[in-house]
Amino acid sequence: NQHPVYQLMEQVKLLPLYTATDLSCLATLEDILVSNQVPLIEVTFRSQLAAKAIRKLAESGRLTVGAGTVRTLQETEVAVANGAQFIVSPAIVPEVIEYCLSKDIPVFPGTATPGEIQRASSLGIKVVKFFPADIYGGIKAIKALSGPFYDVSFLPTGGIDSSNLLAYLDHPQVIAVGGSFIISEAAIKNDQEKTGQTLAQLVKLVSSS
Numbered sequence: 001n002q003h004p005v006y007q008l009m010e011q012v013k014l015l016p017l018y019t020a021t022d023l024s025c026l027a028t029l030e031d032i033l034v035s036n037q038v039p040l041i042e043v044t045f046r047s048q049l050a051a052k053a054i055r056k057l058a059e060s061g062r063l064t065v066g067a068g069t070v071r072t073l074q075e076t077e078v079a080v081a082n083g084a085q086f087i088v089s090p091a092i093v094p095e096v097i098e099y100c101l102s103k104d105i106p107v108f109p110g111t112a113t114p115g116e117i118q119r120a121s122s123l124g125i126k127v128v129k130f131f132p133a134d135i136y137g138g139i140k141a142i143k144a145l146s147g148p149f150y151d152v153s154f155l156p157t158g159g160i161d162s163s164n165l166l167a168y169l170d171h172p173q174v175i176a177v178g179g180s181f182i183i184s185e186a187a188i189k190n191d192q193e194k195t196g197q198t199l200a201q202l203v204k205l206v207s208s209s
Protein backbone atom coordinates (compact mmCIF):
# COMPACT_ATOMS: atom_id res chain seq x y z
CA ASN A 1 0.00 0.00 0.00
CA GLN A 2 2.60 2.48 -1.09
CA HIS A 3 0.21 5.07 -2.52
CA PRO A 4 -0.22 8.07 -0.15
CA VAL A 5 -4.03 7.70 -0.27
CA TYR A 6 -3.79 4.46 1.76
CA GLN A 7 -1.54 6.11 4.30
CA LEU A 8 -3.90 9.06 4.63
CA MET A 9 -6.92 6.78 5.17
CA GLU A 10 -5.05 4.70 7.69
CA GLN A 11 -4.05 7.82 9.56
CA VAL A 12 -7.43 9.61 9.51
CA LYS A 13 -9.47 6.37 9.87
CA LEU A 14 -12.56 8.12 8.52
CA LEU A 15 -13.70 8.38 4.91
CA PRO A 16 -16.58 10.85 4.55
CA LEU A 17 -19.04 9.89 1.82
CA TYR A 18 -20.62 12.98 0.32
CA THR A 19 -23.33 13.54 -2.25
CA ALA A 20 -23.31 17.03 -3.76
CA THR A 21 -26.51 18.70 -4.90
CA ASP A 22 -25.40 22.27 -4.20
CA LEU A 23 -21.89 23.40 -5.08
CA SER A 24 -22.16 26.43 -2.80
CA CYS A 25 -21.67 24.12 0.21
CA LEU A 26 -18.24 22.91 -0.92
CA ALA A 27 -16.17 25.72 0.59
CA THR A 28 -17.78 25.15 4.00
CA LEU A 29 -17.31 21.43 3.58
CA GLU A 30 -13.58 21.98 2.99
CA ASP A 31 -13.31 24.33 5.96
CA ILE A 32 -14.95 21.87 8.34
CA LEU A 33 -12.97 18.85 7.14
CA VAL A 34 -9.61 20.62 7.06
CA SER A 35 -10.05 22.24 10.46
CA ASN A 36 -10.82 18.82 11.95
CA GLN A 37 -7.86 17.06 10.33
CA VAL A 38 -10.06 15.00 8.00
CA PRO A 39 -8.58 16.20 4.70
CA LEU A 40 -10.21 13.65 2.40
CA ILE A 41 -13.58 12.98 0.83
CA GLU A 42 -15.42 10.54 -1.38
CA VAL A 43 -17.87 12.33 -3.67
CA THR A 44 -20.54 9.94 -4.91
CA PHE A 45 -21.87 9.54 -8.42
CA ARG A 46 -25.37 9.69 -7.02
CA SER A 47 -26.07 13.20 -8.20
CA GLN A 48 -25.75 15.14 -11.44
CA LEU A 49 -23.15 17.39 -9.83
CA ALA A 50 -20.66 14.67 -8.88
CA ALA A 51 -18.09 15.44 -11.60
CA LYS A 52 -18.35 19.20 -11.08
CA ALA A 53 -17.98 18.85 -7.32
CA ILE A 54 -14.92 16.62 -7.75
CA ARG A 55 -13.37 19.16 -10.12
CA LYS A 56 -14.00 22.06 -7.77
CA LEU A 57 -12.57 20.25 -4.77
CA ALA A 58 -9.57 18.98 -6.74
CA GLU A 59 -8.81 22.44 -8.11
CA SER A 60 -9.01 23.96 -4.68
CA GLY A 61 -6.55 21.31 -3.49
CA ARG A 62 -7.43 21.45 0.19
CA LEU A 63 -8.75 17.87 0.30
CA THR A 64 -7.69 14.57 -1.21
CA VAL A 65 -10.77 13.89 -3.31
CA GLY A 66 -12.01 10.56 -4.57
CA ALA A 67 -15.10 9.38 -6.42
CA GLY A 68 -17.63 6.96 -4.97
CA THR A 69 -20.55 4.90 -6.24
CA VAL A 70 -18.50 4.37 -9.40
CA ARG A 71 -20.19 1.59 -11.35
CA THR A 72 -18.83 1.97 -14.90
CA LEU A 73 -15.55 2.56 -16.69
CA GLN A 74 -17.02 5.74 -18.13
CA GLU A 75 -17.69 7.15 -14.65
CA THR A 76 -14.16 6.20 -13.66
CA GLU A 77 -12.71 8.11 -16.61
CA VAL A 78 -14.89 11.15 -15.91
CA ALA A 79 -13.93 11.07 -12.22
CA VAL A 80 -10.20 10.83 -12.96
CA ALA A 81 -10.38 13.51 -15.68
CA ASN A 82 -11.94 15.82 -13.11
CA GLY A 83 -9.24 15.17 -10.53
CA ALA A 84 -10.38 12.18 -8.50
CA GLN A 85 -7.39 10.58 -6.77
CA PHE A 86 -9.11 7.35 -5.76
CA ILE A 87 -12.16 5.33 -6.80
CA VAL A 88 -14.73 3.54 -4.62
CA SER A 89 -17.26 1.11 -6.12
CA PRO A 90 -20.23 -0.61 -4.49
CA ALA A 91 -19.28 -3.87 -6.22
CA ILE A 92 -16.54 -5.56 -8.25
CA VAL A 93 -16.50 -3.98 -11.71
CA PRO A 94 -13.51 -5.62 -13.45
CA GLU A 95 -12.97 -2.89 -16.06
CA VAL A 96 -12.94 -0.22 -13.32
CA ILE A 97 -10.39 -2.19 -11.32
CA GLU A 98 -8.17 -2.87 -14.35
CA TYR A 99 -8.22 0.78 -15.41
CA CYS A 100 -7.29 2.01 -11.94
CA LEU A 101 -4.54 -0.56 -11.37
CA SER A 102 -3.00 0.25 -14.77
CA LYS A 103 -2.83 3.93 -13.80
CA ASP A 104 -1.79 3.39 -10.16
CA ILE A 105 -5.05 4.92 -8.90
CA PRO A 106 -6.19 3.40 -5.58
CA VAL A 107 -9.49 1.56 -6.10
CA PHE A 108 -11.76 0.10 -3.42
CA PRO A 109 -14.31 -2.36 -4.86
CA GLY A 110 -17.30 -3.33 -2.77
CA THR A 111 -17.34 -6.91 -1.49
CA ALA A 112 -19.29 -8.77 1.18
CA THR A 113 -18.70 -12.51 0.72
CA PRO A 114 -15.65 -14.82 0.60
CA GLY A 115 -16.19 -15.33 -3.13
CA GLU A 116 -16.21 -11.61 -3.81
CA ILE A 117 -13.18 -10.92 -1.63
CA GLN A 118 -11.30 -13.73 -3.38
CA ARG A 119 -12.28 -12.35 -6.76
CA ALA A 120 -11.09 -8.85 -5.85
CA SER A 121 -7.87 -10.29 -4.44
CA SER A 122 -7.27 -12.30 -7.63
CA LEU A 123 -7.68 -9.09 -9.64
CA GLY A 124 -4.88 -7.50 -7.58
CA ILE A 125 -6.82 -5.66 -4.89
CA LYS A 126 -5.26 -5.38 -1.42
CA VAL A 127 -7.94 -3.23 0.26
CA VAL A 128 -11.61 -4.02 -0.31
CA LYS A 129 -14.63 -2.01 0.64
CA PHE A 130 -16.83 -4.20 2.87
CA PHE A 131 -20.38 -3.21 1.99
CA PRO A 132 -23.05 -3.08 3.30
CA ALA A 133 -21.13 -3.81 6.47
CA ASP A 134 -24.03 -3.87 8.94
CA ILE A 135 -26.20 -6.13 6.78
CA TYR A 136 -23.38 -8.58 6.03
CA GLY A 137 -22.40 -9.30 9.59
CA GLY A 138 -20.49 -6.21 10.71
CA ILE A 139 -17.32 -6.66 12.72
CA LYS A 140 -18.15 -10.34 13.38
CA ALA A 141 -18.02 -10.99 9.66
CA ILE A 142 -14.72 -9.11 9.30
CA LYS A 143 -13.23 -11.17 12.12
CA ALA A 144 -14.30 -14.38 10.39
CA LEU A 145 -13.18 -13.25 6.92
CA SER A 146 -9.81 -11.96 8.10
CA GLY A 147 -8.74 -15.54 8.90
CA PRO A 148 -8.51 -16.84 5.34
CA PHE A 149 -8.07 -13.33 3.89
CA TYR A 150 -5.14 -12.48 6.19
CA ASP A 151 -3.51 -10.42 3.42
CA VAL A 152 -6.56 -8.25 2.65
CA SER A 153 -7.54 -5.02 4.42
CA PHE A 154 -11.09 -3.79 4.80
CA LEU A 155 -12.83 -0.45 4.39
CA PRO A 156 -16.25 -1.10 5.94
CA THR A 157 -19.17 1.13 4.95
CA GLY A 158 -22.92 0.92 5.36
CA GLY A 159 -24.70 1.47 8.64
CA ILE A 160 -21.62 2.74 10.44
CA ASP A 161 -21.93 5.57 12.94
CA SER A 162 -20.40 6.86 16.17
CA SER A 163 -22.04 4.04 18.15
CA ASN A 164 -20.27 1.20 16.35
CA LEU A 165 -17.20 2.55 14.57
CA LEU A 166 -14.71 1.76 17.32
CA ALA A 167 -15.52 -1.95 17.11
CA TYR A 168 -14.50 -1.86 13.43
CA LEU A 169 -11.42 0.31 13.93
CA ASP A 170 -10.15 -2.01 16.66
CA HIS A 171 -9.54 -4.68 14.06
CA PRO A 172 -5.99 -4.65 12.64
CA GLN A 173 -7.21 -5.37 9.09
CA VAL A 174 -9.63 -2.42 9.06
CA ILE A 175 -7.87 0.51 7.41
CA ALA A 176 -10.69 3.05 8.00
CA VAL A 177 -14.47 3.29 8.14
CA GLY A 178 -16.58 5.18 5.63
CA GLY A 179 -20.06 6.54 5.40
CA SER A 180 -22.52 9.34 5.12
CA PHE A 181 -22.61 9.80 8.90
CA ILE A 182 -19.36 11.80 8.95
CA ILE A 183 -20.61 14.91 7.15
CA SER A 184 -23.41 15.77 4.79
CA GLU A 185 -24.77 18.63 2.75
CA ALA A 186 -27.99 18.50 4.79
CA ALA A 187 -26.07 18.85 8.05
CA ILE A 188 -24.03 21.78 6.70
CA LYS A 189 -27.16 23.57 5.50
CA ASN A 190 -28.98 22.93 8.71
CA ASP A 191 -26.29 24.13 11.11
CA GLN A 192 -22.73 24.73 10.01
CA GLU A 193 -21.33 25.26 13.49
CA LYS A 194 -22.98 22.17 14.92
CA THR A 195 -21.72 20.09 11.99
CA GLY A 196 -18.17 21.14 12.85
CA GLN A 197 -18.68 20.34 16.53
CA THR A 198 -20.14 16.93 15.76
CA LEU A 199 -17.20 16.11 13.51
CA ALA A 200 -14.76 17.28 16.18
CA GLN A 201 -16.36 14.86 18.65
CA LEU A 202 -16.17 12.05 16.13
CA VAL A 203 -12.47 12.72 15.48
CA LYS A 204 -11.83 12.73 19.21
CA LEU A 205 -13.63 9.40 19.54
CA VAL A 206 -11.61 7.90 16.69
CA SER A 207 -8.32 9.15 18.11
CA SER A 208 -9.02 7.00 21.20
CA SER A 209 -8.96 3.85 19.05
Ligand code: 3PG
Pocket: 017, 069, 090, 131, 157, 158, 159, 160, 178, 179, 180, 181
Ligand atom coordinates in the same frame (compact mmCIF):
# COMPACT_ATOMS: atom_id res chain seq x y z
C1 3PG B 1 -21.75 3.41 0.64
O1 3PG B 1 -21.98 3.45 -0.55
O2 3PG B 1 -20.63 3.27 1.11
C2 3PG B 1 -22.91 3.44 1.59
O3 3PG B 1 -24.06 3.86 0.95
C3 3PG B 1 -22.65 4.22 2.82
O4 3PG B 1 -23.56 3.81 3.73
P1 3PG B 1 -24.14 4.79 4.85
O5 3PG B 1 -24.94 5.81 4.11
O6 3PG B 1 -24.97 3.88 5.72
O7 3PG B 1 -22.99 5.39 5.58
